[in-house]
Amino acid sequence: MFTEKTCKEFISVLSSKDPVPGGGGASALVGAVGMALGSMVGNLTLGKKKYESYQEDIKAILQKAAKIQEELILLVEKDAEVFEPLSKAYGLPKNTEEEKAKREEIMEKTLKDASQVPLEIMKKSLEAIELHEELSVKGTKIAISDVGVGVAFCKAALLGASLNVFINTKFMKDREYAKKLNREAEDMIIKGTEKADRIYYAIEVQLKNKE
Amino acid sequence: MFTEKTCKEFISVLSSKDPVPGGGGASALVGAVGMALGSMVGNLTLGKKKYESYQEDIKAILQKAAKIQEELILLVEKDAEVFEPLSKAYGLPKNTEEEKAKREEIMEKTLKDASQVPLEIMKKSLEAIELHEELSVKGTKIAISDVGVGVAFCKAALLGASLNVFINTKFMKDREYAKKLNREAEDMIIKGTEKADRIYYAIEVQLKNKE
Numbered sequence: 001m002f003t004e005k006t007c008k009e010f011i012s013v014l015s016s017k018d019p020v021p022g023g024g025g026a027s028a029l030v031g032a033v034g035m036a037l038g039s040m041v042g043n044l045t046l047g048k049k050k051y052e053s054y055q056e057d058i059k060a061i062l063q064k065a066a067k068i069q070e071e072l073i074l075l076v077e078k079d080a081e082v083f084e085p086l087s088k089a090y091g092l093p094k095n096t097e098e099e100k101a102k103r104e105e106i107m108e109k110t111l112k113d114a115s116q117v118p119l120e121i122m123k124k125s126l127e128a129i130e131l132h133e134e135l136s137v138k139g140t141k142i143a144i145s146d147v148g149v150g151v152a153f154c155k156a157a158l159l160g161a162s163l164n165v166f167i168n169t170k171f172m173k174d175r176e177y178a179k180k181l182n183r184e185a186e187d188m189i190i191k192g193t194e195k196a197d198r199i200y201y202a203i204e205v206q207l208k209n210k211e
Numbered sequence: 212m213f214t215e216k217t218c219k220e221f222i223s224v225l226s227s228k229d230p231v232p233g234g235g236g237a238s239a240l241v242g243a244v245g246m247a248l249g250s251m252v253g254n255l256t257l258g259k260k261k262y263e264s265y266q267e268d269i270k271a272i273l274q275k276a277a278k279i280q281e282e283l284i285l286l287v288e289k290d291a292e293v294f295e296p297l298s299k300a301y302g303l304p305k306n307t308e309e310e311k312a313k314r315e316e317i318m319e320k321t322l323k324d325a326s327q328v329p330l331e332i333m334k335k336s337l338e339a340i341e342l343h344e345e346l347s348v349k350g351t352k353i354a355i356s357d358v359g360v361g362v363a364f365c366k367a368a369l370l371g372a373s374l375n376v377f378i379n380t381k382f383m384k385d386r387e388y389a390k391k392l393n394r395e396a397e398d399m400i401i402k403g404t405e406k407a408d409r410i411y412y413a414i415e416v417q418l419k420n421k422e
Contacts, residue, residue, distance in 0.1 A: 015250035023360035039226035
């Protein structure tokens with residue numbers, strides 16, 4: 001289990017030429033780190049008199065955030081599971097027509113499987129961005145910078161995962177299916193980046209409004 | 212040592228209301244994860260005949276990348292070290308004029324110390340972005356998506372660290388010094404985000420040019 005490795009070890013094995021973990025799994029990890037910052041802000045808001053009217057909302061946010069974190073941690077492992085067969089498929093022989101056909105068939109199947117995981121990482125990252133939006137309003141102002149950092153990481157996770165969708169769909173023979181997945185990814189990119197940037201820059205302005 | 216924790220544990224302690232790790236340390240970690248993806252691309256390019264003319268450059272990139280990764284890992288710990296005294300200073304009493312003056316003096320000193328670390332994280336993230344620029348040209352094309360993911364993470368680390376500069380400079384009494392640090396941070400944001408976005412979107416286009 002990659003998430004059972006120390007942070008140092010994870011970074012070390014990621015930097016090696018081993019096929020896994022790769023950019024997809026790393027995106028899930030960065031999304032989980034982003035969501036954890038949101039959870040921290042929620043935890044710092046819990047029980048604070050100044051934010052009394054938001055206590056129930058904060059509790060609900062914390063529950064959702066914990067679930068997203070857990071799912072993203074699982075997706076780190078899941079991405080490695082689906083990528084390994086794909087990396088093996090790339091290495092299959094293609095000398096005869098028969099080998100070529102067999103390789104293509106296996107490639108197509110593994111590409112389809114391998115695309116689902118980054119799409120799932122994107123969905124969770126988008127949900128994480130939406131929770132940061134709520135936290136930017138209801139979370140304690142002493143940790144407002146952490147909402148900004150958290151949302152920047154969730155956006156990076158969303159984009160990182162999207163490139164792992166696109167590199168898989170690029171090689172699919174079934175272009176209709178490939179286009180469908182690309183459109184799904186593009187919709188989430190538009191929604192997520194617009195929202196994340198709006199939250200981030202509003203926080204940057206708040207922090208810099210001294211001058 | 213936070214980077215000796217497992218990824219799961221790091222995410223768990225990050226999400227708690229403990230003062231450290233916080234957004235600064237998390238930015239250093241995400242920067243290291245980003246640089247590790249760059250290193251992976253370098254390692255996948257090493258010894259490949261197709262990229263023969265770049266072998267010496269790739270070796271040099273890998274050396275620089277390993278150093279940046281190591282420094283960012285150290286900065287995760289360093290950020291916690293400088294933030295703890297600051298979080299204690301926030302809690303100092305301010306009932307009498309004497310207490311107020313004492314608190315202010317300690318606050319100013321700890322704010323100055325605590326600003327240096329996120330600035331250092333920004334510098335390393337910017338260097339990491341520059342290495343990704345080289346990798347987007349000289350790295351193996353089979354891992355081009357990983358260059359894009361890596362650079363997206365290094366940009367997020369740069370921005371995340373910048374908010375930790377701004378939240379500290381906001382509370383400094385010495386406004387000249389605060390403005391100087393803000394300008395340093397802003398220069399790196401402009402340089403780094405422009406470069407990172409250019410690299411990222413060029414890769415996104417390459418991956419999507421099928422249609």
